[in-house]
């Protein structure tokens with residue numbers, strides 16, 4: 450199997466081996482130590498400020514998105530939210546569900562947001578900002594510096610879903626005045642799905658302790674309090690947390706977050722160079738290193754390409770849904786991949802081209 454989707458992604462063999470071990474009991478000093486190490490390494494890779502905390506929730510990335518919405522905001526807030534694709538839209542749906550006043554900013558398909566788009570909201574009394582820094586569904590990486598400057602000058606609490614961008618694109622939480630950053634296990638962390646992470650500044654921690662969400666499992670107060678001693682309020686996905694520990698340490702001893710970002714970037718550039726010989730168009734004007742979104746020519750079906758690669762070549766690319774189903778597919782660059790894997794993908798694309806599918 451060769452998997453170029455953006456999550457779950459290919460795991461390294463030593464990480465897979467950890468997942469094959471018996472699952473240990475977790476109310477122990479050993480597991481607490483492992484969790485405190487996970488927290489310290491995630492904070493380090495996020496370049497979080499002094500006093501930051503990270504909590505690990507058992508639930509896919511959306512659990513951390515929902516927890517962020519209900520723990521950092523309430524009906525008294527006014528939140529700006531970027532809706533540039535299905536993940537941005539998920540934030541909008543969460544804000545609607547919990548009756549949190551909000552205004553939606555919709556960038557043009559395939560395009561970044563601009564300073565001018567935000568300027569109109571200067572001095573309007575907004576208190577929060579929600580963005581998926583990389584809108585994975587269409588492969589657009591937003592200019593976090595522009596968003597950060599806007600939030601800083603308006604004293605707005607900035608929450609960034611960095612799920613598919615973490616370990617793929619440069620990011621520095623402290624420098625960018627990001628109050629909370631979200632990621633999850635199945636993207637560049639290259640572990641099985643099931644664990645999501647929220648890194649919080651001291652201010653975000655304080656806000657979570659003040660807020661009163663109508664939830665128990667996703668109430669961050671419990672996770673923060675238990676996390677002080679390296680524990681979780683409920684039985685966590687122990688096995689995945691052990692895999693995350695092995696993976697974080699692997700990154701740490703192999704040159705750290707910078708080296709991992711460079712590795713993903715090198716693969717992205719290798720793919721983008723090689724794909725030029727095929728009649729496919731890169732759909733995004735602001736690419737993340739995490740994926741390359743590709744448009745097929747009119748009269749062809751992107752979904753069909755996905756099906757043929759999967760069924761005839763054992764290769765997974767990432768299909769799109771909804772209106773984009775037949776127009777767009779995506780190729781990921783995170784996880785345990787190398788140049789040789791992309792050569793195999795190019796050979797499969799040559800076959801698909803020969804069949805007249807692209």
Ligand SMILES: *Cc1c(COP(=O)(O)O)cnc(C)c1O
Pocket residue numbers: 456509510511512536581583584585610611612613633636642
């Ligand atoms: C993958 C992803 C998520 C998480 O979705 P889940 O299916 O709940 O794991 C959230 N936001 C972004 C930007 C993502 O890429």
